[in-house]
Amino acid sequence: MEFSSLENQVDKLVEHLKKREKFADSELNIVTSPYRISPLGAHIDHQGGPVLGMTINARTLLAFIPNYERKIRLYSMNFPGVVEFDLDNVKTPRRDDWSRYAMGAAKVIQEHMPIEVGFTGAVAGSLPASGLSSSASVGLAYLKALSHLNTAHLSSEQYVSLDSEIENKYLKLQVGILDPSSIVYGKKNCILRIDSLSGEVVPHAKPNFGLDFKILILYSGLTRELTSSGFNERVEACKRIAGLLGLMGGLKSPSVLSDIPSQVYEAQKKRLPEDIKNWAIHYFSEVQRVEEGIKAWDTGNIKKFGDLMNESSRSTLENYDTGSLEIDYLFKLTSSTEGVYGAAINGGGYGGSVVAFVNHDFPENSAYEIINQYTNEYPELREQAAVFFAESDNGLILL
Secondary structure, three states, rough: EEEEOHHHHHHHHHHHHHHHOOOOHHHHHHEEEEEEOOOOOOOHHHHOOOOEEEEEEEEEEEEEEEEEOOOEEEEEEEOOOOEEEEEEOOOOOOOOOOOOHHHHHHHHHHOOOEEEEOOEEEEEEOOOOOOOHHHHHHHHHHHHHHHHHOOOOHHHOOOOOOOHHHHHHHHHOOOOHHHHHHHHHHHOEEEEEEEEEOOOOOEEOOOOOOOOEEEEEEEEOOOHHHOOOOOOHHHHHHHHHHHHHHHHHOOOOOHHHHHHOHHHHHHHHHOOHHHHHHHHHHHHHHHHHHHHHHHHHHHHHHHHHHHHHHHHHHHHHOOOOOHHHHHHHHHHHHOOOOOEEEEEEEOOOOEEEEEEEEEEOOHHHHHHHHHHHHHHHHHHOOOOEEEEEEOOOOOEEEE
8 A cells, every 4th residue: 555665675675686686795786766746737748738747766776887898687576587788789689678778778878878787686666567667767767877987977967868768768758757757756745846848847845834735646557658659640740739829920930739828829729730739739738737727836735736637637638638538537536535635647648547636634545445345346457556655855876
């Protein structure tokens, strides 16, 4: 029901590595790279819209030692086998290759700086492919390891940029900066307002007044694989909508929807073709929800914030037209449960998780009842679906 403690996870991971490699304790390094939740800002960071992110105590852990043969050798506690490749010969991986983010990290970092030392390591994730940015989490862990061993003092901005390059250039996925920005700048008991256009990140501390809440994670059991979900096609369609609105509004060469002033959208929205109109509705209404949400957060109005989370999820399903029957059902179960302030769908494809802000006294039985009802409807997911209470945590660090 709760994620295992950091100390326990580290002990298990180090033991896993020691069973496979011999090394001195003085050689060992540990990176912790948290997952993130995004209660508001669904599907708009790739268009330059503002988003909200928060890091939690689910994470990727990487235990590693230097490898002076200019190689990366990896073991995983989540996937079988061992992966090894030369830094001088990084190939394009298969889509289902669990080492693809390590390959991507090695590839992109070497395009910007010399890397002489690789690493041998073991990696573990709390809940891979859950829609909580485990891909950005593991990519950043590998970047942190390579930069540390090669004394490359990367700035926060460089970590965000390099991880975006793994996704955008190496893996050909057109995601925005929500995930890496949340993980790099994550701060315990804070929500981050991220300007996806400028890259500015502003932490907003959880107020010590108003109603308290807990974070509930309900994993659907459906893995989130964006490269095969139609995600890229949605991104390209949104860019075409921006171009069309710009043409109708007399704007010069807009490339994404954030280039379109809200007054231009309001004036031209009725002229948009029916098959794409709702995607524009989602973008502009979600921008407004983010701005209203940060005000509600700062004033301790968790009920208002929760209402906005529910509206965001409904718009994701109905206007942006992404999700699945399973996710839709899980969201409706969660958002209608007593004690739930609001629920947000997290996962850009058709799997992922529902993240809920719930009353501080929300009983475990209610959480299990949600997941039981869900798996009664979808019994084939009973073994994969899971429920956890999570806590806010700090961002990417070398322990």
